[in-house]
Amino acid sequence: MTENEQPLVKEQKEETIRKESTIDKSAIEESAKKGSKKIGVYLCRCGGNIADAVDLQAVADNLKEDKNVIVNIQDYLCSSVGQDKIKNDIEKGKVDRVVIGSCSPKLHLETFRGMAKNAGLNPRLLEITNIREQASWVHDKEDKTGVTSKVLGLIKGAAARMGSIEPLSPLAKTLVDRTLVIGGGIAGITTALELSDSHDVILIEKKPYLGGHMIGLSKTFPTLDCSQCILTPRMVAVHNNPRISMLTQTQVADVQGSPGDYSITLKHSPRYVDIGKCINCGACARKCPTGAIFLPFAQAVPQAYMIDMSKCSNCGACVKICPRDAINLEEKEETSAIAVGAVAIATGFEPIDPTFIEEYNYPSPNILTAIEFEEMLSAKSKTGMRLQKADGTFPNRVAFVLCAGSRDFTGKGRKHCSKVCCIYSQKQAQLVKKMKEDSQAWIFYIDMRSGGRRFEEFYHHTQEKGVNYVRGKVAEILPKSDGTLMVQYEDTNLGRKGREIFDMVILCPALIPSTGTKEIADKLGVSIGDDGFIEEKHVKLDPVNTLNQSVFAAGCVLGPKDIHDSVTEGISAAHKVSQFLGKGMILIPPEKPVILECNGCGDCVKACPYNALALEGGKALLSPLACTGCGICVPACPIKGIEIRNFTRDQVKAQLQGILSEAPGVIVFIDPYAYAAADIAGVNRKQYSSLVRLVSIPSVHILDADVVNAAFEYGATGVMLIEGITDEKLTSRSDDLYKKLKKDTRKHKKPIRYSHIETAQYEKLTDLLNVFASQAGAKAQKMSRKEEISDKEDPVS
Amino acid sequence: MKKEPIIPESRDPAFIEQVIKTPVGEKIPTCMQCGICAGSCPVSQEMDYSPRELVRMVQLGLKKEVLSSSTIWICTTCFSCSVRCPRGIHPTELMETLKPIAIAEGIKNRNVKFDNVFSDVIKTNGRASEFLLISKYSLTEPGMIKQLPFGLSMMVKGKLPLSIQRMENTRELEAIFNLGEKSREKK
Structure with missing residues (x-):
């Protein structure tokens, strides 16, 4: 060389x-040839989770025919017994490469690689073949033979590739010790304040003031303390904190860079008033002829006026009167760039618009959402914190209608329970009774959910206050000509239909992720669930982490929750960010x-x-x-x-040959994002054909005709590319990739498909896999029939 | 109405299976008893069980009560329940599913009789005739004699026309009925 x-x-x-x-090339080749590798294959029964659908003993017996391979079966490989077995084998030199057949690598790859490292083996020389989420759990209604043959092939493929895996070490990169917190509600405020002890924080908020939904609440359950009284000190603390840069009317425009080292472009909408200069004297508002310049509300942070340009006549009176020269009517939308190492998403929720529920006749006078009810009695009140009907009088009879648009599996509303409505509606009912003792408050509920400390007592207390509970989902709300509202329902406890007249009806709407959650998630490379909320790294064990190690989340962007839980998550996210940044560097x-x-x-x-x-x-x-x-x-x-190291053409081809050595099947190349969807399909036991063999690759874009042709030559009846990444820089080229591959592999006359699947679309994924597997199977049958015919014809000719 | 306790013998698992297998049955187990169906139903007060209760009884497999209930016959198929059900259960279609099962099981009550008379009238004339309907129904249901004065006063006021309209070609209609019969036999 x-x-x-x-x-x-x-x-x-x-x-x-x-x-x-x-x-260099020779080094890779050398690594492939070097010595006789002793590959240890460890199979996990996972109780019966795997062993019930797969004949692991048959797999082991077959593998043992290769004298370079030793095979071991354990009940639970992730247990200390299971791990110790592998560790001992490594330490005694029985094996120097490990292939594990178990659950998804997303669950335990880190566990096993940590063990390998402790045993003195380069972690890269240990890999997991997913035979649970992508085999036993999704084919358990099939005949055991087919699944067993698939698993044997997958393990053989993994072992074949493992033979030439390089013992690489991760690269290290310095982290930028600064965090972007997106969202200035209680979750974002908490995250920012907790982090500011030891890290720099940029807190951005879309609205012109901090506080999120919480600043628009009246009293808070279950203690009935005033929302702004407990929140305002925190908002002021953010404003005064030297380590927190607070930017209102600001959104994320673009994200560049990679985890630990992001360059993010922020977009600032014009306020027309310089927050730094405004002293909140109000001279401008007194001069303004159109009421366009205003303070959002008395306690707003930042304490600065702003202009509603739709009302401004551009007369310039405010500019002249301002003693601080703080007003600039020419201000334009601006952008700025920041460098951060971590991001915490705390963009919260918004109420669903109940207009789609036709039978509830929203919006109508005196039919309000619970959010509108809260705001009427909060710091943001426009009625002087008085509860009043459209005509300005007090509503003597108020109905609360729970689950407006929630718990709906028809596709019109949302499936999830919004969690907080049961308790806040009772609080609102208490407030009504408190404001006027002889008023009536009725709560229409399906199931009263008051789990959690002090909540059942709160329920009991509300009952004591004389609030009337009706178990039944309201069927209709009809506005009458006299301004009252007729509510029709079934009292399901009695099995009798009822009608009542109310002065005001409060709809408790489904709480959904705030607009733009998906866009932010896409920009930061984190996934959202089919409910639209951000997916946690692990539902239970990593609740504020995302699958992107430098992106965290807190509050209602992870699902509806109350203030207490949002604060808890804010603190947790801050801790997790701090832990992440504290390492100083990130391994890639x-x-x-x-x-x-x-x-x-x-x-x-x-x-x-x-x-x-x-x-x-x-x-x-x-x-x-x-x-x-x-x-x-x-x-x-x-x-x-x-070549991509450890995913070289030769390595992938060796894996394909192994996978297809037992029986023909459909090869599905899948990237890590879509892989997560396949795992979710597994967890949900969504069945698909065991002919499907998923091959995990870093990205579908590493593929060329060389590899795909090899798959066909080894016996694949069809090849599918499944991409899950949402980065447009790649997805915009996927179509070209697919067309090129299709053209360059035409000679095999076998089907090839491309599909884009996001993590939440696991049902679409299994449908696609099933359709493709049967298409490929049918095509293969047709081809073999043709061959038979031509074979028969051949001797004649 | 005497309420029998629900004991294991009251439940019929085969009946649950039978209903759940039908096109509208799949979602029945997901009913959360919110009652929006019964609250929306314009005639639930006339039924012995509300649509919500009927779904609950199907979930439990209370075959006898379900099939002999007046609910499935009183339903006017206005579809309010089906449109509003948050679980995507279609109570209206469920009623339509249960009717032939009740007939096949030999349930005989005045609702079934009325249904039979009604379809007979349609089958022979191709048009509904209130006079024929009421007189034929009265023959099978002796209690109807009490309604005679009411019927007469209606007749006097011209609300119960005696004329019977017939469609031109009832053979085609008969063919449709026969096809329906055949397809039921196949099932």
């Missing part, structure tokens, strides 16, 4: 980056492209969507930290000079 053949990985200037060792996966040969054509540089490749001295050079490992450069290279 000559000097200039030596491929280079461009070194970053940051000292903390571990210098990537330069690699070493599965990056390696440039083995380069003719200096620059095609890869043009292909790279992240500017991670550059031509230097006529050769392509990689900046590993800018690289996301998408692999789009691999098929771009005209001389096949680029």
